[in-house]
Amino acid sequence: MVTPLIKREDTVMREAISPAERLAVTLRYLATGETFSSLSYSFRISRQAISEIVLEVCKAIYTVLKGNFLKIPSTEEEWHTIAKRFEDVWQFPKCIGALDGKHVVVQSPDNSGSYYHNYKGTDSIVLMALVDADLQFVYVDVGTNGRVSDGGVWNKTTLCQALMGNKLHIPPPSPLPGRIKPVPFVVVADAAFSLKNHLMKPYPENQLNSESRVFNYRLSRARRCIENAFGVLANRMRVFRAPIALSPKKVEHIVLASTALHNFLRRQKTGRALYTPVTLTDRKDLGTGDVLLGEWRAEPAPSSMVQLRATGSNNYATNAKAVREEFRDYFSTNGAVSWQQMFH
Known part of the structure; x- marks a missing residue:
């Protein structure tokens, strides 16, 4: 449901982090409360990127669910x-x-x-x-x-x-x-x-x-x-x-x-x-x-x-x-x- 909102395109410089991985990082953060540093180590994604991912995916989750579930x-x-x-x-x-x-x-x-x-x-x-x-x-x-x-x-x-x-x-x-x-x-x-x-x-x-x-x-x-x-x-x-x-x-x-x-x-x-x-x-x-x-x-x-x-x-x-x-x-x-x- 959230894929269209969190998908990012590859660039010449780097391959985009997939929607599945972006969602996984965010759900793990919500479920565990792990620090961004810990998540960075586990997912091999920079701490700064994780900070941005969590915010973007949380916005997307609320956007797609609020109409039917909240x-x-x-x-x-x-x-x-x-x-x-x-x-x-x-x-x-x-x-x-x-x-x-x-x-x-x-x-x-x-x-x-x-x-x-x-x-x-x-x-x-x-x-x-x-x-x-x-x-x-x-x-x-x-x-x-x-x-x-x-x-x-x-x-x-x-x-x-x-x-x-x-x-x-x-x-x-x-x-x-x-x-x-x-x-x-x-x-x-x-x-x-x-x-x-x-x-x-x-x-x-x-x-x-x-x-x-x-x-x-x-x-x-x-x-x-x-x-x-x-x-x-x-x-x-x-x-x-x-x-x-x-x-x-x-x-x-x-x-x-x-x-x-x-x-x-x-x-x-x-x-x-x-x-x-x-x-x-x-x-x-x-x-x-x-x-x-x-x-x-x-x-x-x-x-x-x-x-x-x-x-x-x-x-x-x-x-x-x-x-x-x-x-x-x-x-x-x-x-x-x-x-x-x-x-x-």
């Missing part, structure tokens, strides 16, 4: 399909995605000062992503400089603006099963985000009773999808295991290519089994309903992916509060499951 839904039917999977797999109805972000540590450009400095004191760009119940990236936004407050990054994304402006053809509000009050389809997130009509976050610890604890538990199950997507990405694309010593713009292309490849492999029957064996990710215990932890969690957290800081305000509009309360009440009545009291 495209945000554009119809009500597509959103309904995502919501049905969240309800079937994680027992959270009307959920259209799990949201989170990471600081991806980069090498800051010369003369950039503190422009990319994040709260950890490193330089980074922010990866914001929405995933479905099958751990596929539905939406990716990457490139915001790490200096922007973590709470502000989400508000700057095109997805947030489209959600707030009702521009995504998301189905209209409707009641939860067995209920009367219409509620919107929602995204689930953690405490780093602010509660909105379309964005559900946990109740803070100082506001917990039995019903809100159940809500937090049920939300945490659905939110595991984004945890696992990032976990798999860093486990299989080991370029993310350590800070990436490249400029922010180059890292953007690496992130976009990696997330598109992740989706591509997750959708191929053979590729999926090799890329994400069943035991690698969190999964539901069919006997107890509890969650069995995936093997990716046994690895130390990747030093190139830093969690967003919790800056979400606990001040929110009355209507957003009412939406969360309706989900809370549903999970303790019509939507209750036998095992939730054991684990919340």
Whole structure:
């Protein structure tokens, strides 16, 4: 698929590096995180050439895959399909995605000062992503400089603006099963985000009773999808295991290519089994309903992916509060499951 975009012609002076070898170098870099010097030794290609090849091939991978494998839904039917999977797999109805972000540590450009400095004191760009119940990236936004407050990054994304402006053809509000009050389809997130009509976050610890604890538990199950997507990405694309010593713009292309490849492999029957064996990710215990932890969690957290800081305000509009309360009440009545009291 990428050959036409990465093929180079021979010259009188030298024979061009073949598309197959260019792709092999790039995939090995993404999969292992090897240095360009190490790859230069293995492939007998200059370090400078490898630097150029990786960037060009990452751009090509994203270009050819994004249309089919990294495209945000554009119809009500597509959103309904995502919501049905969240309800079937994680027992959270009307959920259209799990949201989170990471600081991806980069090498800051010369003369950039503190422009990319994040709260950890490193330089980074922010990866914001929405995933479905099958751990596929539905939406990716990457490139915001790490200096922007973590709470502000989400508000700057095109997805947030489209959600707030009702521009995504998301189905209209409707009641939860067995209920009367219409509620919107929602995204689930953690405490780093602010509660909105379309964005559900946990109740803070100082506001917990039995019903809100159940809500937090049920939300945490659905939110595991984004945890696992990032976990798999860093486990299989080991370029993310350590800070990436490249400029922010180059890292953007690496992130976009990696997330598109992740989706591509997750959708191929053979590729999926090799890329994400069943035991690698969190999964539901069919006997107890509890969650069995995936093997990716046994690895130390990747030093190139830093969690967003919790800056979400606990001040929110009355209507957003009412939406969360309706989900809370549903999970303790019509939507209750036998095992939730054991684990919340």
